[in-house]
Amino acid sequence: MTKIIGLTGGIGSGKSTIAAYIAAQGIPVYIADDEARKIMELPEIIHKVQEIFEVNVIENGKLNRKKIADLVFSAPNLLKKLNEIIHPAVDENFSIWLKNNEKHRYIVKEVAILFESGGYKKCDKIILVTAPEVVRIERVMGRDGVIKEQVLDRMKNQWKDEDKAVLSDYIVVNTDLTAAKKDVDKILKELNKI
Template identity: 35%
Template sequence: MTRPVIIGLTGSIGMGKTTVAAMFEKAGVPVFDADAAVRAMQGPDGELLPAIESAFPGSTGPDGVDRDALGKIVFGDKEKLAKLEAIVHPAVGRKRAAFLDENAQAPIILFDIPLLFEGGGNKAVDVVVVVSAPAQVQRERVLARPGMTEEKFEHILGLQTPDAEKRAGADHIIDTGTSLEETKAQVQAIVEQLRSAMADNG
């Protein structure tokens, strides 16, 4: 049985990845959103709460993980961040495997993974799509977010693989520094190209 072609979608903060993932979904491609899976598992009654509370006492409450409290604990501390990732990453992997099983009949599926390159996930997908925009556009978008500061932005950038490296490792680059219509056309072109390649190979 042929399995779906797996697209790995990634992009640095503020590049418009969420918008592009939604466009793929509208084009009929099932999307696994790693961030959404994490939010659900860390939300009220989330399955990761006991392990996170045990590792970082005081970081959870009735509404799930207190992101500010947990952020203060792990921010800038590599060991604590690694401890948190050791709880979260395997759980996300299990959710992703379940999603793959559920959508085994789909010709193409998409994994929306912010840290695709950082976690080595680019080796586990068939096609890497990087969402990118000019640095100035990225900065303006990110600094417009509530609670975002220059310091936080620089810290996040420091944790992420630089945009130029991501672009170099991409099979396709989607430029979101253009209009939504133009971005949508880029998404559609990739989907059509993959479908026609599959038809040729099928």
């Protein structure tokens, strides 16, 4: 049976870079955020999401993701409602994807909130990507054009790295990409034995 390797890390940790590196090694990688974005374009999902907000979050027939992010990151109850719509749809999508990749010994499932959502319980092994908080804040500010307070708001909705590390099988410190890739290579060699 195909093993599920969870790949996660806090915002700005560089988990997407690590996921891309793993995919370049020929390993199937499921990017939950990318799939969630596609799912959020489905008419029935757009309708369900709009229902949880008092303000209009639809623009040109599509959900305004930035507006939604701004609303939910400061309102945990809205984030919970949004996740209750999106997560089951992503789970269903992943099940189909997994079936299409069952010839592989293992696959990697990259999920930003793997622990927060409880999804880690369905993984055979977990890789945690970390970086110092100051580095993560700088990365997100540069990438998303947001201020420090907005990054810290998003971080509040995620577990701390120390808490994630306790439940992880492998940890990749992603401050130097060359060193991080070497660590990933070692992990992949180990995973080939499972």
